[in-house]
Amino acid sequence: MPSDFLSNLYVFILAGFVGFELIKRVSPLLHTPLMSLTNALDAIVVVAAIIIAGRQETKLSVILGLIAVAASFSNMVGGFFITDRMLRMFKSGKPKKS
Amino acid sequence: MSSAASMQLIHTTYIVSVVLFILAIKWLSSPTTAKRGVLSGEIAAALALAATLADPEVHEYKWIVVALVVGAGVGIPLGMVKITAVPQRTALSHAFGALSASLIGIAEYYVGIPRLTHFGMGEIGLEVVIGSLTFTGSLIAAAKLQEIKFIPQRPVVYKGQNIVSLSVLAVAVLLIIALVINPEQPYLFPIMVVISLVFGVLLVTPIGGADMPTVISLLNSYAGFTAALLGFVLNSKVLVVAGALDGSSGFILSVIMCKAMNRSFTNVMFGAFGQVQTSGAAAQETRTVRSASPEEAAEILAAASKVVVVPGYGMAVAQAQHKVRELFDNLTKKGVEVTFGIHPVAGRMPGHMNVLLAEADIPYDRLKEMDDVNSELPQTDVALVIGANDVTNPAARTDPGSPIYGMPILDVDKARTVMVIKRSMNPGFAGIDNPLYYFDKTLMLFGDAKGFVGDIVRELSGNSSH
Incomplete structure (x- = not known):
């Protein structure tokens, strides 16, 4: 097995465990924002898309890369936007607002 | 800056981003710190983006900026959709994420053919297959949730369906293997992509209705693993x-x-829920139900000291959540303790009902999880069910012949009085009869959820002012 693969596998396993432990603790109250936030984080794929498009190796790779940039960046922008919007809606009943 | 130094800076930035990602999810665990979590995620994304644009491998910017602008132009409106439309927006974003990852994999294959190892080919093949099936699967899910005409919302099943679907998947796997043996077969690669796209359609079309929250979560997980x-x-x-x-x-x-x-999992993926029908449904038609008017309902609610409201997606469809908020205010003012019992699958995606109620300004500490509510229900005067059905069906506890037997439910039948707002006696989404409606302690409030709750509110405020 290539050594790159092995080091990626280590990272994957550790990150998977960290994710598992953290996400288990997220209140069911926030499961919808959780999904939109992890979606926005996942849109970090945009960095790979930028590299593919920016390297300008072949016409095909540039076109596919640019579509990928647009698709993932829309997730990033939209995901953060809607997560923030939803979280603003959650108000505590403690300080009684009129 | 030298290339080596700038690469070091880029990698350092990526490491900072990774730490901020993890903190983002950690902070999202509670509503008090959640906004900090979003900020952390935003900073992480901005840092990674800036570092990548500074990468010496990137030679050309004009078109990348255009693509970013297009992406933002699509993303911002999608971030502004109504809360009822959040499930389809989420499914669509799974599709975009999977599309993006698949396209990069495809580009990487064609650019890399001459230097591809067998192992690297296996990685690309797997990535593109999962990404492509997630792309079309998520599009179908989004279409079902958006209730687009040509896509049937209810599960679509035919004989031998699972065999057909699994054969298509098997062909995709065989093509990966063929490509691993010899990566230089560029004509096989698009066939593999198309077959994966078809499999995504076959995978999600048979699933629908009450299973959408599970499907949307599964597609989320596929989209994530594609990126990994x-x-x-x-x-x-x-x-x-x-x-x-x-x-x-x-x-x-x-x-x-x-x-x-x-x-x-296998049951959700391979056994369509909508097909299940109760055998005993016909025998129950002769049973009688008790119904009540808004005035009677208002009197009972005003006399209660503890009320649990059980909302379902029907409440959101009827746009009743703001009236429910008025009811909540009115009863709270009268000293009635009102809480909301939220079943995990209420709504169309995980946590959907909570966001819908939060949007209607109902304080989140009044929204209780199933287990907490179930321990409170025996001491509850009135359980008010609005637009929910199967998640309150006591047959899940008592009738081993019921298709939902064993499903955890909200035990509203343990409250002293149960009131159910419902349009008619038609069985719900899954076509399962609900014995709750025939209990002596149950009062059926027939009508549109928004209208009926509005009438109750009018009665309640009338009593206090006159």
């Missing part, structure tokens, strides 16, 4: 981490959804 696989392909740790976090999040949510319906 792409990280393996490109040897990019930041993608591996982000993908692993997203993938495990979707996976945990799928498990929670499956448990909340007492079903296994």
Whole structure:
């Protein structure tokens, strides 16, 4: 097995465990924002898309890369936007607002 | 700056981003720190983006900026949709994420053919297959949730369906193997992509109705693992981490959804829920139900000291949540303790009902999870069910012949009085009869949820002012 693969596998396993432990603790109250936030984080794929498009190796790779940039960046922008919007809606009943 | 130094700076930035990603999810665990979590995620994304644009490998910017602008132009309106439309927006974003990762994998294959190893080909093949099926699967899911005309919302099943679907998947796997043996077969690659796209359609079309929360979580997990696989392909740790976090999040949510319906993964994927029909439904037609008017309902509610409201997606469809908020205010003012019992699969995606109620300004500490509510229900005067059906069906506890037997439910039948707002006696989404409606303690409030709750509110405020 290539050594790159092995080091990626280590990272994957550790990150998977960290994710598992953290996400288990997220209140069911926030499961919808959780999904939109992890979606926005996942849109970090945009960095790979930028590299593919920016390297300008072949016409095909540039076109596919640019579509990928647009698709993932829309997730990033939209995901953060809607997560923030939803979280603003959650108000505590403690300080009684009129 | 020298190329080596700038690469070091880029990698350092990526590491900072990864730490901020993890903090983002950690802070999202509670409503008090959640906004900090979003900020942390935004900073992480901005840093990674800036570092990548500074990468010496990137030669051309004009078109990248255009693509970013287009992406923002699509993303911002999608971030502004109504809260009822959040499930389809989420499914669409799974589709975009999977599309993006697949396209990068495809580009990487064609650029890399001459230097591809067998192992690297395996990674790309797997990544592109999962990404492509997630893309079309998520599009179908989004279309079903949006209730687009040509896409049937109810599960579509035919004889031998599972065999057909699994054969298509098997062909895709065989094509990966063929490509691993000899990566230089560029004509096989598009066939593999098309077959994966077809499999995605076949995978999600038979699923529908009450299973949508599970499907959307599963697709979330596929989209995450696709990104992680792409990280393996490109040897990019930041993608591996982000993908692993997203993938495990979707996976945990799928498990929670499956448990909340007492079903296994395989059952959700390969056994369409809508097909199940109760055998005893016809025998129950002769039973009588008691109904009540808004005035009577208002009197009973005003006399209660503890009320639990059980909302379902029907409440959101009827746009009744703002009237429910008025009811909540009115009863709270009269000294009645009102809480909301939220079943994990209420709504169309995990947590959907909570966001819908939060949007209507109902304080989140009044929204209770199933287990907490179930321990309170025996001391509850009135359980008011609005637009929910199967999640309150006591047959899940008592009738081993019921298709939902074993599913955890909200035990509203343990409250002293149960009131159910319903349009008619038609069985719900899954076509399962609900014995709750025939109990002596149950009062049926027939009507549109918004109108009926509005009438109750009018009665309540009338009593206090006159």
